[in-house]
Every structure is written in C-alpha cells, then in structure tokens.
Amino acid sequence: MPIASLSRLISLSIHTKQSKIFNLQFSSVSSADKFFTLLEKKQSNIEKTLALVNAKLDPNCVCEVLKRCSFDISLSQISLRFFIWAGLQSNCRYSSYMYNKAAGFLKIKQNPFLVLDVIKAYRMEKCSVNLKMFKVVLNLCKEANIADEALLLLRKMPEFNLRPDTTAYNVVIRLLCEKGDMDMTHKLMKEIGLIDLYPDMMTYFAMIKGFCNAGRLEEACELFQAMKGQGFSPNAVTYSVLLEGICKYRSTEKALELLGEMEKAGGNCSPNVITYTSVIKSFCEKGQTIEALRILDRMEACQCVPNRITVITLITGLCTEGHVEEAYKLIDRIAGRGVSNSDCNSSLVLALIRINRLNEAEKLFRKMLVSGAKPSGIACSTMIREICHEGRVLDGFCLYNEIERMQYISSIDTDIYSTLLVGLCRQSHSVEAVKLARLMLRRRIRLEAPYVDEIIEHLKNSTDKELVTQLSRIAS
Known part of the structure; x- marks a missing residue:
C-alpha cells in the first residue's frame, strides 16, 4: 500500500475513534442535562416523571447528575431518589465503585439521616416502593459505613408491606459487626430464622469475625460449629478469621488444634501463609519462638512458602529471646525460598540493633555490602542513625558513601541527611559537611527544621557563601 494511502487510513481511523469518544461523552452530558433540569424542579413523585425522560441512562450519566446536584444542598433528597430510581433500570447496574462514588456525591456519611428522609418522603407521597429500592439504599449505607441508619431502614420495610431477605440482613449485620454491636447482630440472626429465612455463608462469616474482634471467642466457636452443622463448609x-481471634485472646494449644483441623481437612480449607504466620506471631508474642519454629516445620511440610512477614516475625522473636544463633540458622535455612537473602539479613540487622548489639549488626550490614546484597531502606537508615547516635558521625558519613557507591542511596530516609550534616558540623568535619550540603542541594533534600539554624551558622564559616544562601532556601 502506498505511504500516502496508509497515512490517510491511519488518520481516518484515529478521527473515527476520537469522534466516537466525543459522541459518547457528549451523549452522557446531554442526558445528564435533561435529568438535572428535571430534578431542579423538585417535583413530588419524581419517579413517574423520570421514566418519561427520553435520554440515555448509564452509570456515567448518573455520576454526572449526582455531581451537579452535590453543589446544591436543597437537591440532596431528590438526587438520592434519582439514584435509587436509576439503579432499578435494566441498563444501569451499579458496582461497588459506583455506590462508593454516589455515597461521596450525596454526602451520606456527613448527613446519614438523608436515607431515612427519603423513605419518609416515599410514604408521604404514597409512592410504590419495592425491596430493590431498599437494597440500593442499604448498599449506600454500607459504603458510608452507617450501621444505625441501616438498621432503621430494615425496621421500616414492614411499613411498605415488604420483608427483608437474607441479603438485606447481611448488609446490616456486617455493618453492626464492624461497629462492634454484637448483641444486636445476634438478635438479627435469630430474627432471620423466625421469618423463614436462613443465614448464608456471608452471615456466618460476618458474625464469626465480629465475635472474634470483640474478644467473644466462645460465641465465635459456637457459631463456627453451628455453621458446619447447617451443612456449610468453612x-x-x-478458619483464618477464627484462628486469628483464638491466637489473640486464647491459648496457643487451641490455635494448634484448629490449625491441625485445617491441615487435616485440606482442599480449600488448607492453611495458607497468612494462617501460619498468624499462629507463628502468636507464639512469638508469648515468648515461645522456639515452639514457633515447629510451626514453620509444619508449614514447609504442607509446601507453604513463608513470606517476608513470617521471616521478620521469627527473626525478631528469636533475637528478643536471646536465640541469635538460631536466627542465623533460620536465614541459612529459608533465604532464597520465597524471601530474598537481602530481606532476611536486613531483618536480622534491625533485630540486632533492637537488642543493643550494634557492633554485630554493623558487621553483618557491611558484610552484606561487600557481598553485593542490597540492605532494605529501613536497615540503611537505622544503621546510619544508630552510628551517629553513638557519636561516630564520620563513620556514619563513610558508610553513607559506601551505600551511595553501591547505588542503594534512594532507599535512605531524607531525615538521615540532616542527622549526618548536623553531626559533621558539631564535630567540625567541615570538608565532609560542605560535600554533603552540596549533595543535598543537588537532590533538593530539605534540612530538618530543628537543625536549620545550627547548620547554617556553622557553614557560614565555609568559603562557599552561595552554598549557605541556597541551603537556607530549601530549609523546611
């Protein structure tokens, strides 16, 4: 094909695509204009009039209408009614993202009684109301995290001769569980059975998690057994939610029992890395890190690879309890299997610093640099900071240069520069201080506020007056 013809073809294709995008945007805006103009009239029983509007309705159009209405507080209720009505139309299904956007435009969190005012307006105007309309409003409550209003909505359904289904109950139960009102959620669960409904997996999960978060483990365990008795397979x-609660509030023996049950069940009940790490963390927090290593054995036997959190938890626990040699052995055992050698050793450096074994931590850190292993950002920053706190600022600066030479410098916290610079100034290492100050200027790193005056005063003695001026400008 000739070049000129090919260029015309590409140009035509781009123009066509741009035209389609423009037409789509224009269509949404035009539709939004029509709906918004109608809403501004604030008519009663607006739903009947909305159905007569000859305009394309889709989530983009709904968002545009809500956005415009959000600038006029007097349109709050009518725009909510528009959102509810639109959500019932076959060509306008709402996603969680859409509910989240709508809750923001409607300011449901700031004005939670709006959802109840709308229901009151429906009743006063004798509007036809169905269960789907209530569900739209309940989903808005879920996004805005307003539990009390969701419960009141549930209680108002019978006023319209409607009976909530399990899905509606689940929204309210979940919100109340997150609020911590487990007595009310328990009451609602009993209520479900009284009206010939049945709790589903979502109901049980929300309740079990709620009881665990509230520290009411006996009820969580009873509900877990009841769930299995009803034929639901956890x-x-x-399992992990219940196990986490047990680890937090009860004995490790009970946690091991439940973990064994999961391992025995297998399949989709098999414990994952989060499950095992939760149990390991529980043992470590109780000062039983050596026992936690046995959980690691079980984990590996089930071909579950530990992650970075697992390793940090174990290394920190071992060092805190004085089992430093075991920490080294652990790294030899698991480094490179899901967690890099650099991450393992960085965790050990930090753990050694926490137990005041700075010399050993520094030795390990320098060994990492020599071997080409990249220490984590927090390990680099903490190492330099601790060396400076010991008064060895020049050593800290030299270590900084080593890290920079290895091109690991981007991971260092910006406050380290000010710590180094003020230390160099106080110990009269003027050459190094000027060098670091110039580097900070090149990288636009600001001086930390507490040190500005002291650093500026010291650098005034240097021959580079322009350096002092420029450094003052970028001070925090």
Missing part, C-alpha cells in the same frame, strides 16, 4: 478464610 474455607481457609473463615
């Missing part, structure tokens, strides 16, 4: 997520 998955790894449900």
Whole structure:
C-alpha cells in the first residue's frame, strides 16, 4: 500500500475513534442535562416523571447528575431518589465503585439521616416502593459505613408491606459487626430464622469475625460449629478469621488444634501463609519462638512458602529471646525460598540493633555490602542513625558513601541527611559537611527544621557563601 494511502487510513481511523469518544461523552452530558433540569424542579413523585425522560441512562450519566446536584444542598433528597430510581433500570447496574462514588456525591456519611428522609418522603407521597429500592439504599449505607441508619431502614420495610431477605440482613449485620454491636447482630440472626429465612455463608462469616474482634471467642466457636452443622463448609478464610481471634485472646494449644483441623481437612480449607504466620506471631508474642519454629516445620511440610512477614516475625522473636544463633540458622535455612537473602539479613540487622548489639549488626550490614546484597531502606537508615547516635558521625558519613557507591542511596530516609550534616558540623568535619550540603542541594533534600539554624551558622564559616544562601532556601 502506498505511504500516502496508509497515512490517510491511519488518520481516518484515529478521527473515527476520537469522534466516537466525543459522541459518547457528549451523549452522557446531554442526558445528564435533561435529568438535572428535571430534578431542579423538585417535583413530588419524581419517579413517574423520570421514566418519561427520553435520554440515555448509564452509570456515567448518573455520576454526572449526582455531581451537579452535590453543589446544591436543597437537591440532596431528590438526587438520592434519582439514584435509587436509576439503579432499578435494566441498563444501569451499579458496582461497588459506583455506590462508593454516589455515597461521596450525596454526602451520606456527613448527613446519614438523608436515607431515612427519603423513605419518609416515599410514604408521604404514597409512592410504590419495592425491596430493590431498599437494597440500593442499604448498599449506600454500607459504603458510608452507617450501621444505625441501616438498621432503621430494615425496621421500616414492614411499613411498605415488604420483608427483608437474607441479603438485606447481611448488609446490616456486617455493618453492626464492624461497629462492634454484637448483641444486636445476634438478635438479627435469630430474627432471620423466625421469618423463614436462613443465614448464608456471608452471615456466618460476618458474625464469626465480629465475635472474634470483640474478644467473644466462645460465641465465635459456637457459631463456627453451628455453621458446619447447617451443612456449610468453612474455607481457609473463615478458619483464618477464627484462628486469628483464638491466637489473640486464647491459648496457643487451641490455635494448634484448629490449625491441625485445617491441615487435616485440606482442599480449600488448607492453611495458607497468612494462617501460619498468624499462629507463628502468636507464639512469638508469648515468648515461645522456639515452639514457633515447629510451626514453620509444619508449614514447609504442607509446601507453604513463608513470606517476608513470617521471616521478620521469627527473626525478631528469636533475637528478643536471646536465640541469635538460631536466627542465623533460620536465614541459612529459608533465604532464597520465597524471601530474598537481602530481606532476611536486613531483618536480622534491625533485630540486632533492637537488642543493643550494634557492633554485630554493623558487621553483618557491611558484610552484606561487600557481598553485593542490597540492605532494605529501613536497615540503611537505622544503621546510619544508630552510628551517629553513638557519636561516630564520620563513620556514619563513610558508610553513607559506601551505600551511595553501591547505588542503594534512594532507599535512605531524607531525615538521615540532616542527622549526618548536623553531626559533621558539631564535630567540625567541615570538608565532609560542605560535600554533603552540596549533595543535598543537588537532590533538593530539605534540612530538618530543628537543625536549620545550627547548620547554617556553622557553614557560614565555609568559603562557599552561595552554598549557605541556597541551603537556607530549601530549609523546611
């Protein structure tokens, strides 16, 4: 094909695509204009009039209408009614993202009684109301995290001769669980059975998680057993929620028992890395890190690879309890299997610093640099900071230069520069201080506020007056 013809073809294709995008945007805006103009009239029983509007309705159009209405507080209720009506139309289904956007435009969190005012307006105007309309409003409550208003909505359904279904109950139960009102959620769960409904997996999961978060483990365990008795098979997520609660509030023996149950069940009940790490963390927090290593054995036997959190938890626990040699052995055992050698050793450096074994930590850190292993950003920053706190600022500066030479400098906290610079100034290492100050200027790194005056005063003695001026400008 000739070049000129090919260029015309590409140009035509781009123009066509741009035209389609423009037409789509224009269509949404035009539709939004029509709906918004109608809403501004604030008519009663607006739903009947909305159905007569000859305009394309889709989530983009709904968002545009809500956005415009959000600038006029007097349109709050009518725009909510528009959102509810639109959500019932076959060509306008809402996603969680859409509910989240709508809750923001409607300011449901700031004005939670709006959802109740709308229901009151429906009743006063004798509007036809169905269960789907209530569900739209309940989903808004879920996004805005307003539990009390969601419960009141549930209680108002019978006023319209409507009966909530399990899905509606689940929204309210989940919100109340997150609020911590487990007595009310328990009451609602009993209520479900009284009206010939049945709790589903979502109901049980929300309740079990709520009881665990509230520290009411006996009730969580009873509900877990009741769930299995009803024929529901718990998955790894449900087991993990219960296990996390047990680890937090009860004995490690009970945690091991439940972990064994998961391992025995297998399949989608098999414990994952989060499950095992939760149990390991529980043992470490109780000062039983050596026992936690046995959980690692079980983990590996089930071909579950530890992650960075698992390793940090174990290394920190071992060092805190004085089992430093075991920490080294652990790294030899697991480095490179899911967690890099650099991450393992960085964790050990930090753990050694926490137990005041700075010399050993520094030795390990320098060994990492020599071997080409990249220490984590927090390990680099903490190492330099601790050396400076010991009064060895020049050593800290030299270590900084080593890290820079290895091109690991981007991971260092910006406050380290000010710590180094003020230390160099106080110990009269003027050449190094000027060098670091110039580097900070090149990288636009600001001086930390507490040190500005002291550093500026010291650098005034240098021959580079322009350096002092420029450094003053970028001070925090």
